[in-house]
Amino acid sequence: MSKRVFLIFSLLLAFSCSLVSFAQTKAVDAEGHQWWQHAVFYEIYPRSFADSNNDGVGDLKGITSKMAYLHDLGVDDIWISPCFPSPQVDFGYDVSDYENIDPMYGTLADFDHMVAEGKKHHVGIILDFVVNHSSDQHAWFLDSKSSKTAAHRDWYIWRDGKAPGQPPNNWTSIFGGSAWKLDPTTNQYYYHFFYAAQPDLNWRNPVVETAMLDTTRWWYKRGVAGFRLDAVDTLFEDPILTDNPIEPGTNKQGDPNQERKYNDKFPEVHDVLQKLRKVADESNAVLIGETWTDNIDELKQYYGQHNNELQMPMDFMFTAVNKLSPPELRKQIAAVDGAGGWPVYVISNHDIVRSYNRYGDGKNNDAIAKLMGAFYLTLRGSPIMYYGEELGMENNDPKRKEDVKDPIGQTGWPQEIGRDGERTPMQWNTEVNAGFSTKDPWLPVPPSYKTHNVATESKDSNSVLSMYKKVLALRHTNQALLEGSYTALNEDDANVMSYLRSYKGKAVLVALNMSASPQKATFNLADKGFSPASLKTLVATPQSSAKGSEVTLEPFGVFIAEVAK
Ligand code: NOJ
Numbered sequence: 001m002s003k004r005v006f007l008i009f010s011l012l013l014a015f016s017c018s019l020v021s022f023a024q025t026k027a028v029d030a031e032g033h034q035w036w037q038h039a040v041f042y043e044i045y046p047r048s049f050a051d052s053n054n055d056g057v058g059d060l061k062g063i064t065s066k067m068a069y070l071h072d073l074g075v076d077d078i079w080i081s082p083c084f085p086s087p088q089v090d091f092g093y094d095v096s097d098y099e100n101i102d103p104m105y106g107t108l109a110d111f112d113h114m115v116a117e118g119k120k121h122h123v124g125i126i127l128d129f130v131v132n133h134s135s136d137q138h139a140w141f142l143d144s145k146s147s148k149t150a151a152h153r154d155w156y157i158w159r160d161g162k163a164p165g166q167p168p169n170n171w172t173s174i175f176g177g178s179a180w181k182l183d184p185t186t187n188q189y190y191y192h193f194f195y196a197a198q199p200d201l202n203w204r205n206p207v208v209e210t211a212m213l214d215t216t217r218w219w220y221k222r223g224v225a226g227f228r229l230d231a232v233d234t235l236f237e238d239p240i241l242t243d244n245p246i247e248p249g250t251n252k253q254g255d256p257n258q259e260r261k262y263n264d265k266f267p268e269v270h271d272v273l274q275k276l277r278k279v280a281d282e283s284n285a286v287l288i289g290e291t292w293t294d295n296i297d298e299l300k301q302y303y304g305q306h307n308n309e310l311q312m313p314m315d316f317m318f319t320a321v322n323k324l325s326p327p328e329l330r331k332q333i334a335a336v337d338g339a340g341g342w343p344v345y346v347i348s349n350h351d352i353v354r355s356y357n358r359y360g361d362g363k364n365n366d367a368i369a370k371l372m373g374a375f376y377l378t379l380r381g382s383p384i385m386y387y388g389e390e391l392g393m394e395n396n397d398p399k400r401k402e403d404v405k406d407p408i409g410q411t412g413w414p415q416e417i418g419r420d421g422e423r424t425p426m427q428w429n430t431e432v433n434a435g436f437s438t439k440d441p442w443l444p445v446p447p448s449y450k451t452h453n454v455a456t457e458s459k460d461s462n463s464v465l466s467m468y469k470k471v472l473a474l475r476h477t478n479q480a481l482l483e484g485s486y487t488a489l490n491e492d493d494a495n496v497m498s499y500l501r502s503y504k505g506k507a508v509l510v511a512l513n514m515s516a517s518p519q520k521a522t523f524n525l526a527d528k529g530f531s532p533a534s535l536k537t538l539v540a541t542p543q544s545s546a547k548g549s550e551v552t553l554e555p556f557g558v559f560i561a562e563v564a565k
Helices: 003-025 060-065 067-073 108-120 139-144 206-221 268-282 296-303 316-321 326-337 355-359 365-376 407-412 454-458 464-477 479-483
Strands: 041-044 077-080 124-130 180-183 188-191 226-230 246-250 256-258 286-289 344-346 382-386 485-488 496-503 506-513 519-522 536-540 545-547 550-553 558-563
Touching (some): 060 067, 060 108, 067 464, 108 124, 124 206, 268 286, 316 326, 326 496, 355 365, 365 506, 454 464, 464 536, 464 558, 496 519, 506 550, 545 558
Parallel strands (some): 041 077, 077 124, 124 226
Antiparallel strands (some): 246 256, 485 496, 496 506, 506 558, 536 558, 545 550
16 A cells, blocks of 8 residues: 555544444534534334335334445434334324334334444434324323313313313314314313323323423433424414414315414423423433424524523424425525524425325436435425435335325325325345335335336446445535535526535535536636636536536536635
């Protein structure tokens, strides 16, 4: 080995070791960035990821067996959708015991083993904390409904009807029908923003608050790196139950539309988030929020006035752009990037049609999937991937009502087909059921598994998976991508989305052709203090390249390059 090669090798080794220890110690780096600001998150829907006992439903041992895959892919932390005991009315989002594991997924010992294996592979575990409601089978609710004087009565929201046979007010459940259900034992109604099997907890009761905070402490002690907080927008509602204003038309469930003015986004939620954060800070943990905000001011509030609430409120306004429109995407990124907190980018999850279908044009879906990966994984902020997105997994929607598993699809069919399509089993290989299980899985895999699976795509340097791997590897090692600022370039260009990520005199240029025709883009890098002739390709699609400061991009082409002074 020449001296020079040895020196480069040693530097690389030192740098990669420093990254490993950064993740392990969860320390703050020279830029004041915390571990979660360098992390790539990956959502796992546990029913659908890996089935170790071949019963057709995924489990924790399955997840544990895939830690090496996750690490090689470039994932730092996995967010596991609820895996707690649950009657599974809403597939785990109806929790009947917050401090245990559903036997379908395994045991607490399996959980501990998963945490330990995760540590070995530098993969942290984020749990999904369903804070707004429990299952109607939770011991708290069973006691609560047993009598008006039960110890847990005030843990939920009970009210008399307005008149015989009439609920307390006009609020509707987001999953259809009235948000109130009459319980015959005490002849009072309880409130449920989601299904009737998901009664809302009464966060105005301090005992509920203490119990929930203690639950997070309990899991932190077991080694979790943080929580994704479910449905935080709806923790509180108007105590005097004012009717919501009615709006024109009906929703997919056939209910009259209403403005959720009196049961959504109450300011009290911020007090709760501050308390949850205080506990999280004791363990250097991260709080990710399911925050469906309508504008940037609402999103800003979720960081907390003193950055003391959610470190990572998800920006769903980004997913709402929902098309390859550089002007609109630029606008949304500028708003979030300038909001004062750390941006969180998501392009799909278990409630949203997969990005492959939403952005795909039906002809160039693979190219578009690669482009989307190269896009949101190079922005300033933390990305949250959704399992299978790295393969170009597509939605596999039910074709007949009788095949629907998601209750909102059963009640809302055909206007609302439910969320089964985006929750199908992970596609591991070309074997039966995509290698997920030897038994028929709970949801069917789409025919595209034959081409879009881990085994096949791993062998193809031009696959969606290979693009994700390259970009993720770059993201973990390139200082400008780890630490750098975001500057939009060529803001008048309606086809090419481009930006610079700059840090300490070095930068990465990202140019993405969001159109179906070839494009050229010329960059005035001198203006930004960089040499126009210095573009050094880091990741690019085969027909995309640069000459001086002019970049040529194939349809939906990707060009990522290093820029120097
Ligand atoms: C949001 C979750 O993401 C969704 O899947 C669930 O149905 C509702 N919250 C209710 O918990």
